[in-house]
Amino acid sequence: MATPPVFDYLIVGGGAAGLSLAYHISQEPRLADKRVLLLEPDAKDQNDRTWSFWADEPMLFDKIVAHEWEQLAFRSPQFERVFRLKRHRYKMIRGLDFYRFVRAALAASPQFTMVQAAVETLENTPDGAQATSSAGAFVARYAFDSRPPQLQPQPQKHRYLLQHFVGWEVETNQDVFDPAVAEFMDFRGEQHQQARFMYVMPYSRRRALIEYTLFSEQMLPKQDYEAAMRDYLQRLGVAEFRVEAQEVGAIPMTDHPLPPANGPHIINLGTRAGRAKPSTGYAFKRIQAHSARLVQALAATGAPPRHLTGDQWQFHFFDTLLLDIMRRRGEITRDIFSDLFRRNPVERIFDFLDERTTWVENFQIMNSVSPWPFLRSIWHVLRGRPGQRDQ
Numbered sequence: 607m608a609t610p611p612v613f614d615y616l617i618v619g620g621g622a623a624g625l626s627l628a629y630h631i632s633q634e635p636r637l638a639d640k641r642v643l644l645l646e647p648d649a650k651d652q653n654d655r656t657w658s659f660w661a662d663e664p665m666l667f668d669k670i671v672a673h674e675w676e677q678l679a680f681r682s683p684q685f686e687r688v689f690r691l692k693r694h695r696y697k698m699i700r701g702l703d704f705y706r707f708v709r710a711a712l713a714a715s716p717q718f719t720m721v722q723a724a725v726e727t728l729e730n731t732p733d734g735a736q737a738t739s740s741a742g743a744f745v746a747r748y749a750f751d752s753r754p755p756q757l758q759p760q761p762q763k764h765r766y767l768l769q770h771f772v773g774w775e776v777e778t779n780q781d782v783f784d785p786a787v788a789e790f791m792d793f794r795g796e797q798h799q800q801a802r803f804m805y806v807m808p809y810s811r812r813r814a815l816i817e818y819t820l821f822s823e824q825m826l827p828k829q830d831y832e833a834a835m836r837d838y839l840q841r842l843g844v845a846e847f848r849v850e851a852q853e854v855g856a857i858p859m860t861d862h863p864l865p866p867a868n869g870p871h872i873i874n875l876g877t878r879a880g881r882a883k884p885s886t887g888y889a890f891k892r893i894q895a896h897s898a899r900l901v902q903a904l905a906a907t908g909a910p911p912r913h914l915t916g917d918q919w920q921f922h923f924f925d926t927l928l929l930d931i932m933r934r935r936g937e938i939t940r941d942i943f944s945d946l947f948r949r950n951p952v953e954r955i956f957d958f959l960d961e962r963t964t965w966v967e968n969f970q971i972m973n974s975v976s977p978w979p980f981l982r983s984i985w986h987v988l989r990g991r992p993g994q995r996d997q
């Protein structure tokens with residue numbers, strides 16, 4: 607029997623997490639002699655998503671940023687403001703641009719092998735990991751698994767929500783958008799006992815990406831999202847528009863433990879490793895930080911870091927509290943975010959969501975919102991059971 611090909615690193619999945627890790631490896635000279643195999647079942651030749659994020663320092667993918675904004679708007683019935691960003695910029699990358707950029711870089715490097723194949727099993731071996739796939743068997747010293755997590759829900763212990771959305775890239779027949787201002791959250795619509803807002807990324811006065819975003823346990827019929835977007839455009843005074851592209855997404859948001867590894871030689875990536883922040887769904891920049899952490903350790907020691915993610919427990923606790931509130935009384939999420947943006951500099955909010963704040967800043971954040979919903983959720987967390995919907 608032929609011996610399966612041997613690689614130093616095996617990356618399962620060529621989406622945001624898998625390609626990010628591969629690109630970080632390609633940029634590290636100390637790993638230039640490592641052989642890397644990437645297995646991905648899909649062609650990745652469609653613009654299937656966009657990633658948006660805030661950043662206050664240069665990133666590896668700045669050259670493919672499609673748009674960026676220096677101003678963000680927050681809107682609710684209680685509070686509205688347009689914020690001019692200081693340290694940060696709000697940026698957007700198109701999925702297809704990202705796929706093409708990274709795959710071209712990997713194709714130009716002899717250390718990378720890309721195979722279009724679906725992984726059927728991935729297991730630890732005494733000396734590494736082995737994958738069986740539709741293209742055969744492969745072994746490596748370490749495997750990095752970015753497939754979606756397979757959870758066995760425990761609803762009596764943990765909270766399970768989705769951040770789900772439908773987005774349209776629209777072209778209007780009149781000037782209506784302000785291309786200098788990204789509409790970060792517009793909570794002025796009906797909440798229907800859930801957290802619901804419009805998210806608008808304007809590219810020009812007549813073109814924008816509009817998304818109707820919800821935090822809840824179940825998705826809606828597609829026509830409900832589309833009706834909300836039509837209503838929003840009508841409120842802006844848009845009589846005619848064309849939908850040039852659309853996207854649909856559902857991001858799991860949960861405090862269910864997502865292990866950073868599966869045994870000694872299989873490291874989890876992306877949502878499988880909890881890189882989508884449980885309380886917001888933002889993942890792209892957290893994926894970059896995780897990739898950089900892994901690559902730095904591999905280059906320095908030849909092994910992944912002992913603490914794979916670098917997460918701090920207090921931020922997980924804050925996420926759990928907000929998930930509990932959104933599950934019990936999703937509609938007051940609007941009030942919480944209104945207080946946050948009214949009583950804090952936007953830079954502090956971004957640092958908090960990036961999990962970079964000090965204990966003093968964390969206290970300032972928590973002191974800026976009404977304590978009662980959080981106190982109730984603290985009680986639910988302490989007793990080890992999620993809170994139920996308030997009647």
